[in-house]
Amino acid sequence: MNWSETLRTGLEAVRAHRLRSGLTVLGILIGIATVVVAVGLGQGAKTSVNESISALGSNLLIVSPGSTTSSSGVRGGLGSASTLTVGDADALASTTAAPDVEAVAPTVSGSLEIDNGSTNWTTSVVGTTKQWLAVRGRTMAAGSFLTAADQKKAATAIVLGPTTAQELFGRAEFAVGQSVTIDSTSFTVAGVLASAGSDSSSNLDDTALVPLTTYVQRLSTSSSRSSLSSVYVAARSNSAISAAYQEIDAILLARHSITSSSDADFTITTQDSLLSTADSVSSTLTILLGGIAALSLLVGGIGVMNIMLVSVSERTREIGLRKALGATPVLIRRQFLVEASVLGLVGGLLGAALGVGGAHVIPHFISDDITVSSSAVIGAIAVAVAIGLIFGVYPATRAARLAPIDALRSE
């Protein structure tokens, strides 16, 4: 008997037991759909995280106080919570010591309530300098950004992010020239930022910026007034990032009198390191989701085995008859294996279709993207067939071993 006859026989058997075949297929179908959606969720998360990181600005380095080491956890400077100072930021701006640094924007930030008289809104308020706009690669939607003069005289000027402006004034254009109160200090809105234009989950658009000096004098609650939350540094170009990294590292180590960079009390983060961290996080996510999906496939596979075993004992008579008519054990085994893989294949195809459909529908209900690659779909179908085959081996072998007389005698 050739393969096409075996396949035909397998299909006949699947058709002859529609309900049972349907239920088995359902098990595989759910497993495969879960795999497709789960892997798609993982890959979608990876893509969107990478996009948000790119949205931060391509030449960006972020210097933050403290450091993590493998042996001792978080390291801070002696006697203070924060070791990064305005002096450090000024030193990084030196063109002689750090020729590859384009601009430096020191920041202090805190979550504060902004009041416009009738409504209030709590957001991340950042004290910084005029360089911030260029370093972060942002543009203005209305008004103007903080100036050097604002910085010098600790002016009570404020720049709002588009979301913040919208929350406080309804429309961004209305905000310019209005006044708001933070911590009983009145600020005049100088301008509104343009939207960062990304769909990222980090709220780049919900923020407010004031001059660093103003922040330190009027808003800071920290005991050490010169300490910074972080320093944003723009390298001259994309290719100068690693040179800038070296320069920043050297300058800060010298200023902090630290000899070895493994003892550093600061951390320099580049986009590359962010990307690789994010990658490893989303890979872990993909593995986790894939693991759950694999478990549901395993359950589906056991379902196939269960149904095939039921099928073998229910069809003992048929097996006996086929043997009496000349079917060899090899042919009987092959027939049941083909049946099991047909169930797997049908489940795989339907599951992949459901998964792809789900990947289009689910993002309407949750914020995450689902990226379904064709290789994942083909892989899932192949896995479904393999599951049918693997879990079909035992029932098929049982069928092949049945003695024809015992099989014919059974009622």
Add this chain to the structure above:
Amino acid sequence: MTTEPIIELTDVRKVYRTGAVQVEALRGVSLTVDEGEYVAVVGPSGSGKSTLMHILGCLDVATSGSYRLAGEDVAQMDEEELADVRNRRIGFVFQQFNLLPGLTALRNVELPLVYAGLGREERRARAAAALARVGLDDRLDHRPGELSGGQQQRVAVARALVTEPAMILADEPTGNLDSHATRDVLALLDELCAAGRTIVLITHEADVAARARRTVRVLDGLVQEAGQPSGALVKVLG
């Protein structure tokens, strides 16, 4: 007879072991059936009749003794070879018909040819011819559930015929049929015999056995030719 016998059983014994209990179902059976014979095997239940039928049908092998089927020694064959012999040499007709309910009459009759490895065209032609032979050429696409008991058994006879076997082995073929269908099927077997087919019919009904030209009685694991003097039985026993 110059032709070689179709069936040649010599001192066949069959012992079943169930745990510590040994049951000797056949205790030295010798039987010869020539080509074109119509033999009825009769005997009460527990006589060893079913065991004899299983061995004749190559569904089981003897514990000892020899069995030549159409010149081939099948006593020492393994499962694969037996499947091949069953396919080529034996056409089965069962009491329960044993048609596959999901398949049409034509496809049911095709099955042995599928296992014989024939191409689709030839299979269809031969299966259709076999169904025509049993008078069911207008029922090719009916499923067993759409046929009467007698018609189902005729489909089974067509399936037994389709491989041109050396022997048709019918195990209580009328056990599940009403008297009308019984006459029908027995008439068909008569026709096949008249056309030169070798038929072995297993039954416990005397009037069915009476249709055969020769009757073999099985009792307590031994065979006895009906009408033979009792001395012959003594000889077999000896």
